Amino acid sequence: MKRLFGIVVAMLYGGSAFALVWSTGMYDGFARDPWLSAASLVVCITAAVSLAYISTLLMVFLTGRSPEPGDPEAFDWHLLVPCRDEESVIAATVSAARSSFPGAHLWIIDDASDDGTASVVRRLMEFDDRIHLISRVRPDARLGKGEALNDAYRTVSARIGDDPEMRRRTVIGVLDADGYLSDNALAAIAGPDAFGDSRVGAVQIEVWMKNRNDMRPLPGRGRIANAFGRYLVRMQDVEFRTTNSAMQLFRVQTGSVGMGGNGQFTRLDALDAVAERFGAPWGRKLSEDYELGLHILELGYRNHYTRAAHVSQEALPYGRRLLTQRTRWAQGIMECASILPALRRSRTVRPLGLLEVNFFMSQPLLMMLNLILLPILIVTAVVRGQFGTFDVGTTASLVAALLAYLILPYAVWGPIYRHIARDERRVRTGVLVGLGMLIYVYATYLYYPRAIGRMLTGRNAWAKTKRNADDVVPVPTAVSDRLLTVPLVDPVVLEDLAGELDQRNDLALEFVAAFAVMWPTRLARISAAIDAEDTVAGRDAAESIRVSATMVGAGRLSLVGSEMTDLVRAGDFEYARRRLQLLSDIGTETVDEFRTNYLAALKGID
Structure with missing residues (x-):
């Protein structure tokens, strides 16, 4: 009943936006022009659907329950860490994982690094026999993260052996080279809703930004640059812990949970099934993690997501690097559209889940349509005088509509973030974070066009994102x-x-x-x-x-x-x-x- 009520409220919210925009008179003169009529209808429908979707995410997020932990001793844990030139961060990642999870094996995949990544790992291996190094050498290296993970899969698979029960209880986790798991991570994903359920093939945990409290994310730069860097870092933490997490919680309900590149865990026998069908667990798409999740769903397994545990990674305080990273992610998601026909034919995902996956993949195109059509419609309406005259009442209604439909859906996440992050600062901090989130979300209009442009021109090669520590020059101390x-x-x-x-x-x-x-x-x-x-x-x-x-x-x-x-x-x-x-x-x-x-x-x- 609670879920049905939430859906009804979300639909009413989106529908009210549709009705309000249509009632402004902006589209009255478009009836004579079929192209403008179609464009106006597309804008209204996409806006209504987006608002209904956002409000649904909000209600799902606020009504979630705390899951029960499980027994991590019931599983054999192997953590894979793909690395390329990660000398500045890999020691801390290995140290954190082995200190928190002494029973887990840690497999570092050195993808032909030019720096001292392998040397750092070898020195730690001398103290710990559960740290392993997989060295990849050119020309068979640097072929993408997916190929590096496939290499590690084959190595771990050979070590585990052919016992079906052992392969079923072996879980393969993937961490970024700067990823820190929360101490309860393995217990959380061993719970009855996660790997404690034999139908679950993969689990994704929440992502936090570990440098979210850094006062000087850009050492050596001025106050303005550092203020902007702090803003970007904080917004990435808000994004992953609120809207992204809400999206995944909604997918738990629809049966369409997606895998991320950091903090993903998969049963070995599920990876075996994917490898048997597709040749290897991880593919060559830019979002090989999301691709893997879709393949697992296609084979009849369930994916699960939990906020009970998290993985911390490094947020980017650089605007250009963030733009590049998000463009790559958007392009990778759109590449996965080629999997949709097979996913529909498999009939392993229920209709609501298929609808969610299709909507998620179509977001870049929908946003591009709005980006192109909305200015055309507004300019045309102004030129034709279709807005009519503005009086005090009309202006007040317009301001209220802007607050209700353009600002509130995104700004509301600021106070929510303040609550879940246990931020003890003043309430206005949450409001400011929410307004900052509003600007941050609308910045998506910058990277979706770039992603589409790269796809249309056939460009899918990307340079690796530099770590923040790579820019820090050590200062000699006496x-x-x-x-x-x-x-x-x-x-x-x-x-x-x-x-x-x-x-x-x-x-x-x-x-x-x-x-x-x-x-x-x-x-x-x-x-x-x-x-x-x-x-x-x-x-x-x-x-x-x-x-x-x-x-x-x-x-x-x-x-x-x-x-x-x-x-x-x-x-x-x-x-x-x-x-x-x-x-x-x-x-x-x-x-x-x-x-x-x-x-x-x-x-x-x-």
Whole structure:
């Protein structure tokens, strides 16, 4: 009953917009011109459908329930991370995944990187046998993300073996090279609504922006540039956690959930079925993730989406890069239209789901039609005097209509975001976020025309989006004489540690290995806290570094960690930012010292 009521309200809302626009008299003179009549009808219908769709998403989002978690031990987890020139971010991603999910295997796919991505991974592999490296070499590399994932699928598939039950309970996750899973991710997607249901072949989790609180997303740039960068980053977080999430929750109801490129999880036997039918799980479309989801639906599996867990990724603070990224996504979605005939013939998706998929894929074309037709209709109506005269009442009605149909459907997400993000700032912050979202949403008119233009001209090659960290030039920091007198690693502390563990070198090795693997995560946490100028989080992160370093005898790192604690407590974030490079260098040197001079001894190797 609640769902039916929501649908009726959404239809009435969209229909009222149609009726209001038609009643303005703008179209009265078009009856004599069939082309203008058809154009006006198209604009009215698309506007009404879009408003009905948006209001439906809003009601679905607000009436969602909290799902039950499941037992992650019931599944065998393998996380794939495709990489190409990801030296700046991959260590923290590997560290976060292995620290949060010690039972999962992590497969890093190095797609012929020109930087030190593979070297970073190999150094971590020496401390953790569940970290694996798949190295791709030209000319068989750099053929797209889908081909890299297919290579990893074959490798993992061979490792799992042919046991059908084992393949059914093996889940393959895909993370971006900068992706951090929430600690409850595996439990959430093991729940009864997700992989706890044997009919579910794939699950997508919510996406957050991990740099959403960064006060200076563009280091070295001025205030205006950083303000614009903060706006873009925040809007991407709002977008993914509200409208995009609402769309996926609606798809749960229609049976048409789509897969995203980050935070997608699929049963191995579902990937097997896709590979058997189509030759490989992932295709060569620009949105190979959405393509995979459609193929899984076509084969009769269900896709599921949950907000109970999330994956955090890096938002883009650069307008040009964001435009390029979204143009690529739009083009990739439109490429997937070729799958629709087979999806309809399969009869595995119910009619409402097919309608949703068709509407989603047609949005770029519908927006282009509006972009072309609406100005023509308005100019024609003005020239012909079809608006009539404006009095106070007419003007007030027009303003009310603008608020109700052009502003409210998008601005309302600002206060909702403030609530779900547990933002304790003033209510007006939510209103400002909503108005910012309004501008951000209408910017889609910039990248849809570009996507259509590229498709019409046959262009589908794209350069990889650069990471934000790639633009940061490390600033050398002086090492004080006092710091140089402190050893990187004190062997006496390690001996004492082994003694406390009953001379168990294996336990001491686990302790040191855990410290080494966890180091990039600790560095990422304090960097994020300092970027956000968060005193509490920064103090906790610095203390975590100091305490853990002290326990393993990393004296120099412990001393710098103590210094960072003092800087954060004093609120001197500017100087703390400058000291981050020193902290990073000493942490890396400490881990290298463990690897070079202590790892073999702890393993009992002469």
